[in-house]
Amino acid sequence: xxxxxxxxxxxxxxxxxxxxxxxxxxxxxxxxxxxxxxxxxxxxxxxxxxxxxxxxxxxxxxxxxxxxxxxxxxxxxxxxxxxxxxxxxxxxxxxxxxxxxxxxxxxxxxxxxxxxxxxxxxxxxxxxxxxxxxxxxxxxxxxxxxxxxxxxxxxxxxxxxxxxxxxxxxxxxxxxxxxxxxxxxxxxxxxxxxxxxxxxxxxxxxxxxxxxxxxxxxxxxxxxxxxxxxxxxxxxxxxxxxxxxxxxxxxxxxxxxxxxxxxxxxxxxxxxxxxxxxxxxxxxxxxxxxxxxxxxxxxxxxxxxxxxxxxxxxxxxxxxxxxxxxxxxxxxxxxxxxxxxxxxxxxxxxxxxxxxxxxxxxxxxxxxxxxxxxxxxxxxxxxxxxxxxxxxxxxxxxxxxxxxxxxxxxxxxxxxxxxxxxxxxxxxxxxxxxxxxxxxxxxxxxxxxxxxxxxxxxxxxxxxxxxxxxxxxxxx
Amino acid sequence: xxxxxxxxxxxxxxxxxxxxxxxxxxxxxxxxxxxxxxxxxxxxxxxxxxxxxxxxxxxxxxxxxxxxxxxxxxxxxxxxxxxxxxxxxxxxxxxxxxxxxxxxxxxxxxxxxxxxxxxxxxxxxxxxxxxxxxxxxxxxxxxxxxxxxxxxxxxxxxxxxxxxxxxxxxxxxxxxxxxxxxxxxxxxxxxxxxxxxxxxxxxxxxxxxxxxxxxxxxxxxxxxxxxxxxxxxxxxxxxxxxxxxxxxxxxxxxxxxxxxxxxxxxxxxxxxxxxxxxxxxxxxxxxxxxxxxxxxxx
Numbered sequence: 001x002x003x004x005x006x007x008x009x010x011x012x013x014x015x016x017x018x019x020x021x022x023x024x025x026x027x028x029x030x031x032x033x034x035x036x037x038x039x040x041x042x043x044x045x046x047x048x049x050x051x052x053x054x055x056x057x058x059x060x061x062x063x064x065x066x067x068x069x070x071x072x073x074x075x076x077x078x079x080x081x082x083x084x085x086x087x088x089x090x091x092x093x094x095x096x097x098x099x100x101x102x103x104x105x106x107x108x109x110x111x112x113x114x115x116x117x118x119x120x121x122x123x124x125x126x127x128x129x130x131x132x133x134x135x136x137x138x139x140x141x142x143x144x145x146x147x148x149x150x151x152x153x154x155x156x157x158x159x160x161x162x163x164x165x166x167x168x169x170x171x172x173x174x175x176x177x178x179x180x181x182x183x184x185x186x187x188x189x190x191x192x193x194x195x196x197x198x199x200x201x202x203x204x205x206x207x208x209x210x211x212x213x214x215x216x217x218x219x220x221x222x223x224x225x226x227x228x229x230x231x232x233x234x235x236x237x238x239x240x241x242x243x244x245x246x247x248x249x250x251x252x253x254x255x256x257x258x259x260x261x262x263x264x265x266x267x268x269x270x271x272x273x274x275x276x277x278x279x280x281x282x283x284x285x286x287x288x289x290x291x292x293x294x295x296x297x298x299x300x301x302x303x304x305x306x307x308x309x310x311x312x313x314x315x316x317x318x319x320x321x322x323x324x325x326x327x328x329x330x331x332x333x334x335x336x337x338x339x340x341x342x343x344x345x346x347x348x349x350x351x352x353x354x355x356x357x358x359x360x361x362x363x364x365x366x367x368x369x370x371x372x373x374x375x376x377x378x379x380x381x382x383x384x385x386x387x388x389x390x391x392x393x394x395x396x397x398x399x400x401x402x403x404x405x406x407x408x409x410x411x412x413x414x415x416x417x418x419x420x421x422x423x424x425x426x427x428x429x430x431x432x433x434x435x436x437x438x439x440x441x442x443x444x445x446x447x448x449x450x451x452x453x454x455x456x457x458x459x460x461x462x463x464x465x466x467x468x469x470x471x472x473x474x475x476x
Numbered sequence: 477x478x479x480x481x482x483x484x485x486x487x488x489x490x491x492x493x494x495x496x497x498x499x500x501x502x503x504x505x506x507x508x509x510x511x512x513x514x515x516x517x518x519x520x521x522x523x524x525x526x527x528x529x530x531x532x533x534x535x536x537x538x539x540x541x542x543x544x545x546x547x548x549x550x551x552x553x554x555x556x557x558x559x560x561x562x563x564x565x566x567x568x569x570x571x572x573x574x575x576x577x578x579x580x581x582x583x584x585x586x587x588x589x590x591x592x593x594x595x596x597x598x599x600x601x602x603x604x605x606x607x608x609x610x611x612x613x614x615x616x617x618x619x620x621x622x623x624x625x626x627x628x629x630x631x632x633x634x635x636x637x638x639x640x641x642x643x644x645x646x647x648x649x650x651x652x653x654x655x656x657x658x659x660x661x662x663x664x665x666x667x668x669x670x671x672x673x674x675x676x677x678x679x680x681x682x683x684x685x686x687x688x689x690x691x692x693x694x695x696x697x698x699x700x701x702x703x704x705x706x707x708x709x710x711x712x713x714x715x716x717x718x719x720x721x722x723x724x725x726x727x728x729x730x731x732x733x734x735x736x737x738x739x740x741x742x743x744x745x746x747x748x749x750x751x752x753x754x755x756x757x758x759x760x761x762x763x764x765x766x767x768x769x770x771x772x773x774x
Contacts, residue, residue: 031484103516109527109736119535126539126645130546131609133619331619371640372617380645383539386532387648393532401525404517411518422492426485435482437769444773 003467005063006460012064013453016043019067021446027434035210037074037432039202044068072202074209076225078428083213085424087220087281089417094286095302096414098166099407102306105158108400114155114313115400117148118386118393125383128366129376133331138361141379145340149314149354156310156351163257163291163303167265170287171251174267177218177284181233181246184211188230189244195229215240220281236278238269249277253291257307258349261293302406307349309399314350317392318342320385328365328378336365336378483768490761497754504747513738523735530732537725540646544718547644550654551711554613557606558656558704564603565700568596568673569693575680576687583683590677597673601626604662604670614658616640623658624670633671635664646717652710661703662696669696 020041030036048060107113124144128137187208194201208231215221215233221240224232233241240247253265267277267288279285292301294308318340325339343353357363367375386393507513517524575581575589605622606613614623620636627634635658642655662669676689 100518103518106517108517109514109524109531115528115532116535119532123535123539126543130543130644132617367617368640372615372638373619374611374642375617375638375640377640377643380643380651383645387536397525397528400517400528401521404519404521404524407516407518408521426489429482429485429488430480433482433484435480437483440769440773 003460003464007457009062009064010453010456010460012046012066013456014450016041016065016067017446017450017453021443021450023070024439024442024446028436028439031434031436031439035206035213036434037072037202037206037209038434039070039072042068042071070200070202072205073432074205075428075431078424078431079209079213080223081424082421082428083216083221083223084281085417085421086213087216089414089421090217090283091220091281091286092410092414092417094283095290096407096410098162098286098290099302099403099410101162102159102302103403103407105162106155106400106403114148114151114396115393117144117151118396120144121148122383122386125379128364129379129383132366132376132379133374135361138364138366141364142356142359142361145356148317149340149356152310152314152317152351152354156307156349159303159306159310160257163260163307164255166287166290166303167251167255170265170284170291173218173284173287174249174251177215177240178246178248180211180215180218181240181248184208184215184231184233184241185244185246187211188241191229192244201229216282218282219277219284220279222280236280238274238277247271247274252276257304258347260291260301260304264293265291306399306403307351309395310351311349313392313396313399314354315342316395318350318354320392321382324378324382324385325365327368329367329369330363330365331367331373332362333369333373334363334365335369336363339364483765486764490757490764493757494754494761497750497757501747501750501754504743504750507738508740508743508747511738511740512736514736527732527735530728530735534725534728534732536648537721537728540648541718541721541725543644544646544714544721547646547652547654548711548714548718550608550613550642550644551707551714553606553608554654554656555704555707555711557603557613558661558700558707561600561603561661562697562700562704564596564599565669565693565697568593568600568676569690569697571596572676572686572689572693575676576685576690586680586683590680593673593677593680597670597677600662600673601670604658611642612636612658614656614661616655616658617642624662624668626670631674633665633668635659635662635668644714646714647721650717652713652717654710656703656707661699663699669693672696 020043023039023041027038043065046063046066048062108115110116121141121144124137124141128141131137187204191201191204191208194204212221212223212231212233216223219235219240221233221235224234226232226243228243230243231241232239232243235249238247240249248270249267250270251265252268254260254263265288267279267284269275269277279288290302292304294300294304298305318338321340322338325336328336330336338357341353341355341357342350343355345353364379366377366379367373368377371377385391388394506515514520514523514527571589571593575586575593581589601624604614604624607621612618612620612623614637616637617640618636618638623636625634625636626632637658641653643651644654645651663671665671672689672692676686676693679686679689
């Protein structure tokens with residue numbers, strides 16, 4: 001134990017407190033940085049030097065303090081909880097969003113929707129039945145029939161557009177997934193080399209956590225930390241990032257809604273051996289589900305089901321009106337053929353193919369054969385289609401109400417999942433976010449410790465001064 | 477249990493609360509300004525089902541109203557025609573009685589009566605060919621311009637009416653016949669009231685006894701009166717249905733409004749309450765975000 005060793009003890013304290021203050025400064029600087037995890041300088045006391053020999057004199061005292069590292073005060077369990085709740089919340093949110101958008105295109109209940117057009121169409125047949133043989137009511141029938149088929153076509157096209165846009169969006173998001181995976185892989189590599197060389201990779205880890213969270217939000221990916229500091233990210237059990245390698249995925253399947261039934265859109269791994277991607281959650285899961293084709297039980301993709309509702313409305317309207325219309329005769333006694341036609345091309349969906357068989361009002365058959373030319377009984381029977389139990393009106397109402405129920409429940413479960421996500425995030429933030437008060441107190445403590453160490457230096461300095469300059473001057 | 481609270485957490489919580497309050501307020505404001513409770517089906521799926529059904533019912537009811545009004549106009553036309561026809565036939569009967577007093581009349585006065593009877597016949601024919609909006613009301617569903625034609629050469633009468641009847645749907649499953657049964661009222665061909673009057677005029681001119689025609693005219697008159705009664709009954713039916721429809725329409729309107737529209741008082745009270753909540757959230761945020769330890773140490 002030499003006189004100067006105390007100086008070096010004080011010096012170690014000065015360096016250590018300044019390093020701790022640096023870390024506090026970094027924390028305060030990043031108080032509002034999203035994704036930043038607070039850090040702490042870990043210090044440890046330095047033990048006394050072992051005695052050189054049995055007869056060494058002096059009291060063995062510790063050699064000061066040193067910084068052993070800067071630890072990152074994260075919680076991997078809180079992180080995992082945030083990831084899983086985010087993947088569920090974003091899955092449900094994307095479903096609720098698609099349904100809400102679909103719902104906004106049907107404009108019901110209103111005076112303009114398909115329901116109102118149907119009622120108007122039936123009423124126009126009543127007017128024709130009152131005045132058969134007159135041009136005006138017959139023209140009104142043709143007009144309202146055209147408006148109805150236009151409304152059905154517009155509804156179908158809105159669904160079709162939404163499908164196409166959603167597919168484009170999915171392929172953009174798939175690109176983002178691949179970019180994110182590459183980013184994570186790159187960070188894994190950097191973090192590994194920094195950690196191996198004993199450096200501080202805390203900020204890189206923050207960045208990587210942000211990317212993994214985005215990955216979970218998109219695909220429901222899960223992450224597993226490895227011993228070398230890297231993180232393995234998996235989607236549906238298959239790794240998308242492992243070490244510094246990323247595995248890409250891509251979107252397959254039809255690019256048009258009409259082709260989706262035979263060529264279902266799905267995500268697949270670039271490496272062919274892994275087959276299709278099974279998504280556990282995330283935005284993409286909700287979107288891929290919405291792109292799915294309709295099925296027999298009516299639980300297929302929401303867009304295809306909506307398109308099918310429009311198609312079956314068009315078909316049922318055509319079948320029912322034509323069945324009665326073809327039994328009638330026109331004012332000139334000619335037999336009434338079809339009123340609506342669905343065209344001859346089976347590839348065109350009925351909603352788009354629905355047109356008037358003849359645009360000449362004189363071809364409307366309102367009369368029962370055998371009655372007078374001004375008979376309107378067939379027109380009256382057509383008008384009564386709307387009141388039947390299996391009328392197109394009822395089918396439409398059922399579709400609208402089903403959509404409303406689905407939307408309402410989707411929005412509700414999205415809200416619940418969002419609040420679960422928010423709670424998980426609060427728990428994570430409680431662990432990781434910077435508290436200014438805490439940092440202020442830490443800074444005070446470091447400052448005091450620094451002052452104390454400086455005082456030790458002064459004291460030793462004064463002692464040495466006494467020893468060097470004041471001794472041996474007795475009687476001078 | 478969250479034991480560590482940081483400023484970032486309070487910031488986020490405050491922001492979330494403000495957002496929640498503002499969203500609720502914006503929804504209420506939307507409802508208060510549009511006065512509609514159901515803007516889209518998911519606002520209330522059950523209510524939407526009701527609203528859609530009620531809307532189509534309301535549209536159907538107004539159509540039944542239109543049909544009934546049109547039917548009433550037809551029946552009025554038929555009724556007026558029948559009343560006038562009845563007057564003309566009464567006149568013809570009076571003339572026939574006059575003509576039957578054959579002993580007191582010379583050829584000139586018989587000719588005068590015959591001419592007057594022919595005038596009555598023409599008037600009757602005119603009534604039988606009454607039209608409403610271009611349609612002969614006694615010709616059924618036929619597209620002929622007139623219900624009865626008189627052949628200028630042979631003087632025979634043809635009835636142009638067809639098999640079908642003119643019906644108006646005045647309620648979902650109620651139809652009413654609104655045309656006059658021309659064949660039954662005026663008779664067809666040689667047994668028609670016109671042919672009877674022609675023969676009467678001819679017999680008068682020939683100086684024959686015409687007293688037998690009075691019973692024949694009475695039979696025709698009975699047919700007209702019978703039809704008048706039927707038409708009256710149908711008119712009553714339509715009137716009653718119109719009234720029923722009117723009250724039903726009011727009820728449906730009230731139902732639609734109850735399902736779709738907001739309760740204004742309730743919405744405004746809720747809006748007021750939500751505004752208070754929003755202000756409270758803003759106030760709390762301003763107090764929560766201000767202080768840190770830095771405000772208290774130097």
